[in-house]
Amino acid sequence: MTVYDLKIGDNAKIINFLAGREFRRRLVSLGVTKESKFTIKHVTMMRNVFELEMESGTLVALRKGEARKVEVKLCKK
Amino acid sequence: MQEIKIAFVGQPNVGKSMLINAISKSNLKVGNFSGVTVDSTNINFEYKEYKIQITDLPGAYSLSDFTQEEKVTKDFLENEEYDLIVNVLDSTNLERNLYLTSELLMLNKRIIIVLNMIDEANKEGIDINSKQLSKILGRKVLKTSASKEIGIQELIDAIIETYNSDLKLAKIRFSDVIEEEIINIVDILSKRKFKSKLDYHVLAINLLKKDKKTIHMFHEEPIWIELHEVVKSAYEHIYIHYNNYDIDEIFEENRVAFSKGAYSETVKLTKSKKSNLTDKLDSILIHPLFGLPVFLFLIWGLFQLTFKLGQIPMDYIDSAFNLLIEMVKNSLGNGEIGSMLGDGALAGVGAVVMFLPNIIILFLGITLLETTGYMARAAFLLDGFFHKFGLHGKSFIPLVTGFGCTVPAYMATRTLKNRKDKLITLFVLGFISCSARLPIYVLFIGTFFKGYDAGNILFLIYLSGAMFSLVAAKILRKTAFKGEDEPFVMEMPKYRLPSFRLVWHSVYGQAISYLKKAGTFILLASALVWYASNYPKIDNKSVEIEQSYLGSIGKTIEPFFEPIGFNWKMSVAILTGLSAKEVVVSTLKVLYVDKDSSNGDVPDEENQGLIKALKKNISIPSAIAFLIFIMLYIPCFAAAAVFTREAGGIKYLGYLFVFTTTTAWIFSLIAYHLSKFLIT
Numbered sequence: 204m205t206v207y208d209l210k211i212g213d214n215a216k217i218i219n220f221l222a223g224r225e226f227r228r229r230l231v232s233l234g235v236t237k238e239s240k241f242t243i244k245h246v247t248m249m250r251n252v253f254e255l256e257m258e259s260g261t262l263v264a265l266r267k268g269e270a271r272k273v274e275v276k277l278c279k280k
Numbered sequence: 281m282q283e284i285k286i287a288f289v290g291q292p293n294v295g296k297s298m299l300i301n302a303i304s305k306s307n308l309k310v311g312n313f314s315g316v317t318v319d320s321t322n323i324n325f326e327y328k329e330y331k332i333q334i335t336d337l338p339g340a341y342s343l344s345d346f347t348q349e350e351k352v353t354k355d356f357l358e359n360e361e362y363d364l365i366v367n368v369l370d371s372t373n374l375e376r377n378l379y380l381t382s383e384l385l386m387l388n389k390r391i392i393i394v395l396n397m398i399d400e401a402n403k404e405g406i407d408i409n410s411k412q413l414s415k416i417l418g419r420k421v422l423k424t425s426a427s428k429e430i431g432i433q434e435l436i437d438a439i440i441e442t443y444n445s446d447l448k449l450a451k452i453r454f455s456d457v458i459e460e461e462i463i464n465i466v467d468i469l470s471k472r473k474f475k476s477k478l479d480y481h482v483l484a485i486n487l488l489k490k491d492k493k494t495i496h497m498f499h500e501e502p503i504w505i506e507l508h509e510v511v512k513s514a515y516e517h518i519y520i521h522y523n524n525y526d527i528d529e530i531f532e533e534n535r536v537a538f539s540k541g542a543y544s545e546t547v548k549l550t551k552s553k554k555s556n557l558t559d560k561l562d563s564i565l566i567h568p569l570f571g572l573p574v575f576l577f578l579i580w581g582l583f584q585l586t587f588k589l590g591q592i593p594m595d596y597i598d599s600a601f602n603l604l605i606e607m608v609k610n611s612l613g614n615g616e617i618g619s620m621l622g623d624g625a626l627a628g629v630g631a632v633v634m635f636l637p638n639i640i641i642l643f644l645g646i647t648l649l650e651t652t653g654y655m656a657r658a659a660f661l662l663d664g665f666f667h668k669f670g671l672h673g674k675s676f677i678p679l680v681t682g683f684g685c686t687v688p689a690y691m692a693t694r695t696l697k698n699r700k701d702k703l704i705t706l707f708v709l710g711f712i713s714c715s716a717r718l719p720i721y722v723l724f725i726g727t728f729f730k731g732y733d734a735g736n737i738l739f740l741i742y743l744s745g746a747m748f749s750l751v752a753a754k755i756l757r758k759t760a761f762k763g764e765d766e767p768f769v770m771e772m773p774k775y776r777l778p779s780f781r782l783v784w785h786s787v788y789g790q791a792i793s794y795l796k797k798a799g800t801f802i803l804l805a806s807a808l809v810w811y812a813s814n815y816p817k818i819d820n821k822s823v824e825i826e827q828s829y830l831g832s833i834g835k836t837i838e839p840f841f842e843p844i845g846f847n848w849k850m851s852v853a854i855l856t857g858l859s860a861k862e863v864v865v866s867t868l869k870v871l872y873v874d875k876d877s878s879n880g881d882v883p884d885e886e887n888q889g890l891i892k893a894l895k896k897n898i899s900i901p902s903a904i905a906f907l908i909f910i911m912l913y914i915p916c917f918a919a920a921a922v923f924t925r926e927a928g929g930i931k932y933l934g935y936l937f938v939f940t941t942t943t944a945w946i947f948s949l950i951a952y953h954l955s956k957f958l959i960t
Contacts, residue, residue, distance in 0.1 A: 224528060226344065226767045231341030233771055234376035236536050248568040251664025252673075254772060259375050262558075264660050266667065266768035 206253055206270035209243045215275040216240045222272040234261045283331045284443050285735035290368035292339030293773045295396045298426035299368055300336050315946045343383045349695045361601040364390035364442055371401035374547055378539035388482055390442050391419045397424040405551035413546040418448055447538055454534045461514035468510055472503050487511055490527055558774045571661050582645040584640055587684045593637040601630030621633060631860055632799045635687050642688045643790045651778035653940055669750045670757025672701040682712030686915040690922040698720030700761050704753050706927050708913050710940055711749040712743050716861035720910050723865055727891045728903045732738055745911055809859045844948040845902035860916045912944035
């Protein structure tokens with residue numbers, strides 16, 4: 204399961220990054236790290252861009268291509 | 281007097297520039313703001329017996345090459361000379377900000393940690409134990425608020441104190457496995473009494489990180505024979521422990537763990553922290569249905585302001601310059617020098633200054649949208665559509681600005697942080713028809729398409745320009761800028777009220793840099809056009825354009841334009857159109873109608889004479905080809921100058937010239953022959 208499969212309001216935990224070092228580094232520097240939890244806050248109408256709210260409060264937007272590269276596990280509220 | 285060179289580093293949106301502004305303001309002697317581009321900015325001032333130079337480095341989430349700004353920051357920190365780093369952090373988002381700090385600590389420089397926006401943190405109930413943090417990081421930690429001017433004097437004092445103190449080394453705590461191996465390596469180095477400027481601890485970490493320079497250095501040393509074995513077994517130990525063969529990732533995880541640890545040991549939340557202003561605003565501003573209309577309304581408002589409000593001073597500037605030109609010419613007796621100064625130099629300067637109101641208003645708007653945090657939302661909403669054409673969500677602003685004027689549009693590409701995105705947007709922007717081309721379109725539509733609805737044809741022209749740019753972007757992305765897409769990962773900053781001092785500062789900087797760079801270029805170019813259209817002189821008298829250099833050039837290049845149905849007069853108009861698109865109409869007028877007038881800007885009601893002459897001399901297929909050429913070729917000198925600066929090199933202007941001219945020529949050719957075939 205990846206971020207792309209989530210709906211607005213879903214809580215999830217990041218398991219793995221399915222892309223290269225650059226991508227991982229970018230996310231890590233924004234505080235999107237393995238094991239961190241987040242909520243899906245907004246998704247655009249055509250499901251092109253996703254906004255994640257990290258536990259720390261940081262809001263991060265991902266394009267759908269990138270959303271498919273972040274493996275997650277759904278968490279219960 | 282001692283000089284202290286300070287590098288200010290921080291993640292984006294931490295209030296770094298505002299902090300520097302606060303520091304330098306309280307020490308009024310602020311000087312040169314150099315390099316207004318995305319580069320670093322230098323600020324100099326004197327304090328007590330010190331000369332202090334602050335380098336404001338662009339915001340960076342980490343020390344990587346990911347964005348142009350991060351590259352600038354990383355290169356500066358690794359290669360330039362400086363005495364100390366001031367690391368500015370957002371107190372309300374400490375955990376993430378500490379990640380950059382953990383990277384900076386590994387540079388082994390004097391560092392001061394500044395917890396900025398402490399007032400906001402207090403409001404949100406975030407309690408930071410700065411003493412404890414200072415212990416963990418091994419560096420001085422200060423609390424400041426740039427907007428409330430808290431802790432500014434303390435920061436200046438700390439800078440001087442740290443400058444005069446010995447360099448203390450930070451000890452990032454790594455995991456036990458790594459610490460153990462560091463000790464092993466340090467052990468060997470000290471047993472062999474290895475000579476090095478760097479601390480053994482640092483050398484050990486660099487070796488484990490596979491730092492190229494360090495490995496290279498050790499390769500030359502006898503100690504490498506022994507060391508090599510130790511390092512090798514260290515790797516094996518680490519790899520097995522982490523079950524991971526990527527040493528970068530292992531260190532990264534260590535830094536994450538370090539910043540998490542430092543955060544949880546020093547920060548206490550006294551109330552549930554969320555400020556829900558951002559939540560509330562976002563529920564409307566990036567709402568799946570309402571988000572887009574709200575955005576379009578805001579942008580519509582901005583353009584109304586830019587081009588309607590900007591028109592007022594523009595007209596004043598225009599008439600002021602015309603008056604000035606008249607005065608200069610009269611006082612110098614309408615002679616050669618008068619004409620050169622007036623029609624050449626002053627007219628050129630006027631053409632530059634004229635765009636200034638537009639640029640100031642537009643950038644005021646864009647800066648406000650950026651500093652409040654709204655621009656990220658716009659990109660969020662639009663990225664889906666623009667990404668289909670190989671563009672970025674933020675490309676929208678420059679593209680729409682292009683309908684008004686290409687000069688500010690090129691400048692607006694600064695909001696694009698990724699270089700490829702920026703270059704593609706720059707290359708296709710010229711296809712969007714700017715308002716300066718309107719007079720040409722109106723003239724030709726009025727002349728050749730009398731029976732049709734002018735509005736519809738105009739709309740068609742503008743629409744096809746926009747389509748051209750989108751398709752061209754797609755093609756460029758697939759050819760010249762191909763390769764994997766760079767990941768689109770963007771922070772959505774909290775909404776904040778902008779600091780008006782900072783906004784003004786930024787707009788002022790943009791305006792000055794426009795005046796300087798575009799000004800010199802245009803001045804030269806317009807002087808050149810003036811010269812070419814007035815010389816050579818025969819018997820000290822002005823010749824007609826046909827015999828001037830410009831005329832001869834027109835005749836020389838005529839063969840190039842012949843296949844697409846242009847005569848030499850049209851070719852000359854295309855050439856002079858390079859200085860400004862409005863000039864095309866006046867050139868055609870000079871060439872076709874008033875043979876006696878030396879310059880074309882004598883008002884002539886409704887251009888009746890010109891329309892008749894054009895109708896008689898130009899065929900409809902030629903006219904269509906001409907329109908298409910105007911639509912697609914390089915906008916003007918001013919735009920070219922700004923383009924060169926934004927693209928970062930004159931060679932890009934070469935590419936742009938070839939790219940747009942070829943496109944224009946090919947499509948004009950097709951249109952010419954197609955319409956010829958259809959009409960006859």
